[in-house]
Amino acid sequence: MNRRLAIFTALGIATSGLFASSASAAADYPDKPVRMIVPYAAGGGVDNIARVVATHLGARLKQPVIIDNRPGANANIGADAVAKAAPDGYTLLMGATFLAFNRATMKVIPYDASQDLVPVARTGKAPFVLVVPASSPFKTVAELVEYMKANPDKASYGAVGAGSPTNLIFPKNTGTNPVQVLYKGGAAAMPDLIAGRLTYMIQTTSEVLPSIASGKLRALAVSGSTRFGHLPAVPTMKEAGVKDLEGTGWWGLFAPAKTPPAVVQRLSDEIQVVMKQADVAAALDKLGIEPAPMPAATFAPFFEAELKSYVEVARQFNLTAE
Structure with a gap:
């Protein structure tokens, strides 16, 4: 009995020591710059919101938050780097x-993504926009679809990530078969799209709004169940006759699995403050992004629901990408 008591006491001391060490590390966090990996090239939708968030999060943490662009492999290079990074709160996605x-x-x-990353906080959300070059003759989705059906060997679209359901569902539900041209980031595709070397693109608002405003691109439809405030005259995909594209994009901060809960909570709390700042909301509004903060406790089940939802979409539409 005494021997058991001694073992349990020793285990208790060791465990309490671990908790104390974790709590101490969290209390000192951060004591050096934090790296935020963006798995796309600079200038794209994910990069745009990351730079706004990084600047203001760094001010809250009193340490620089440095953007590290790691594009490639449908964003998997950057995401994998975070999944395999030390779980100390100094490498974020x-x-x-x-x-x-x-x-x-x-x-x-x-x-x-379900096991190797821990959701920290959601930051924003926005619809996707179907755009064509301003020089193109298409004024409606119906006109675009008619052209693609009549000219299957000439139609093409730019994509960032071969597996995007938005990019795969649109051709499937319009009975078209355009050629997919892959890019490492939305910004990299813009010159080709504006010049007319691509027929269309479905991209996040932050990447196309400036070119729509300057008259270089024309918006034909937006995803989501309601019209987009920045483009009130543009119909939703459903209004334009394309079903199953009511989803919208979102952005959020993640850390490697096993990151100390106290560190995750600290980051989550700071993000909630950052996303409610007036200057952050103004900066995101210019990008067509709505601040949509969600703390870790809420973001985690939201993310799991998103994972399940996309699995269902992939099964329903037989969507696969190599």
Whole structure:
């Protein structure tokens, strides 16, 4: 009995020591710069919101939050780097819907978004916009679809991530078969789209709004169940006759699994403050992004629901990407 008591006492001391060490580390966090990995090229939708968030989060943490662009492999290079990073809160991921659709549609992926990443906080949301070059003759989705059906060998679209359900559902539900041209980021595709080397693109608002405003691109439809405030005259996909595209994009911060809960909570709390700042809301509004903060406790079940939703979409529409 005395021997058991001694063992349990020793275990208790060791465990309490671990908790004390974790709590101490969290109390000192951060004591050096934090790296925020963006798994796309600079200038794209994920990068745009990441830079706004990083600047203001750094001010709250009193340490620089440095953007590290790691594009490639449908955003899996950057996401995998975070999944395999030390779980200490110094390597973060600006994630988005790509985490859900990659997991649902790709056959081989080097990490599990559900197991290897911990949701920290959601930051924003926005619809996707179907755009064509301003020089194109298409004024409606119906005109675009008619052209693609008549010219299947000439139609093409730009995509950031081969497995995006938005990009795969649109051709499937319009009975078209345009050629997909892949880019490492939305910004990289813009010159080709504006010049007319691509027929259309369905992209996040932050990447196309400036070109729509300047008259270089024309918006034909937006995803979501309601019209977009920045483009009130543009119909939703459903209004334009394309079903099953009511979803919208979102962005959120993730950390490696096993990051100390106290560190996750600290980051989550700071993000809630950041996303409610007037200057942050104004900066995101210019990008067509709505601040949509969600703390870790709420973001985690939201993310799991998104993962399941995209699996269902992939199953329903037989969506696969290599």
